[in-house]
Amino acid sequence: MWYVFRRDALEVLYNKRARDSLARYFAVMSDEKPANFMIAKRIPAEFREDYSPKDLWAEHDRLTEEFYKVQKEIDSGKRSLGDLRMQEKSYLDLKIAIANKILEYCHLCSRRCGVNRLKGDLGYCRCGTQITVSSIFEHIGEEPELVPSGTIFTMGCTIRCLHCQNWTISQWFEIGEIYTPKRLAQAVERLRKNGCRNANLVG
Numbered sequence: 025m026w027y028v029f030r031r032d033a034l035e036v037l038y039n040k041r042a043r044d045s046l047a048r049y050f051a052v053m054s055d056e057k058p059a060n061f062m063i064a065k066r067i068p069a070e071f072r073e074d075y076s077p078k079d080l081w082a083e084h085d086r087l088t089e090e091f092y093k094v095q096k097e098i099d100s101g102k103r104s105l106g107d108l109r110m111q112e113k114s115y116l117d118l119k120i121a122i123a124n125k126i127l128e129y130c131h132l133c134s135r136r137c138g139v140n141r142l143k144g145d146l147g148y149c150r151c152g153t154q155i156t157v158s159s160i161f162e163h164i165g166e167e168p169e170l171v172p173s174g175t176i177f178t179m180g181c182t183i184r185c186l187h188c189q190n191w192t193i194s195q196w197f198e199i200g201e202i203y204t205p206k207r208l209a210q211a212v213e214r215l216r217k218n219g220c221r222n223a224n225l226v227g
């Protein structure tokens with residue numbers, strides 16, 4: 025069991041400094057507050073997929089203010105997640121629409137390859153549009169606040185560090201396995217049920 029090997033991961037739960045500096049993280053971990061994506065799914069958004077990136081970002085700016093307002097109300101107990109309806113088109117959908125626009129002329133990282141990943145072109149990282157998983161496991165080697173960490177190693181990386189400790193993964197020497205979003209969500213749920221404090225996507 026993880027707490028036999030990592031006493032510090034247990035002790036950090038009672039460390040005031042850690043609890044104060046990571047207050048929301050600890051609250052989500054213990055199901056006292058909802059994760060941000062749960063709130064984002066309930067903030068209504070007005071946009072069409074064919075909007076220009078500029079217009080999508082303008083709507084995003086507007087909704088980001090709204091998001092933090094709602095998050096504050098939930099965190100202070102003025103509202104609960106149950107007061108908010110799931111939206112047909114939400115702040116989270118808007119983020120997905122923006123991500124898709126970015127992939128059309130990929131500038132997701134500072135390499136700005138400009139390839140159209142939606143059409144199957146690959147840039148420096150050689151990542152397409154699907155998530156390719158190397159391994160999924162309960163990691164006990166992370167910082168105490170994170171352990172056990174629900175770690176999902178994904179193939180590819182935007183940099184090539186000479187000292188990379190995951191080079192077989194980051195540089196595609198392994199094959200990996202493509203996961204659908206649903207399968208990945210199920211894997212995250214399983215990690216959570218096994219006591220993981222977070223979903224830790226490494227890639």
Ligand code: SF4
Pocket residue numbers: 130131132133134135136137138139146147148149150151181182
């Ligand atoms: S390295 Fe990958 S993520 Fe970065 S811009 Fe190129 S294709 Fe996009």
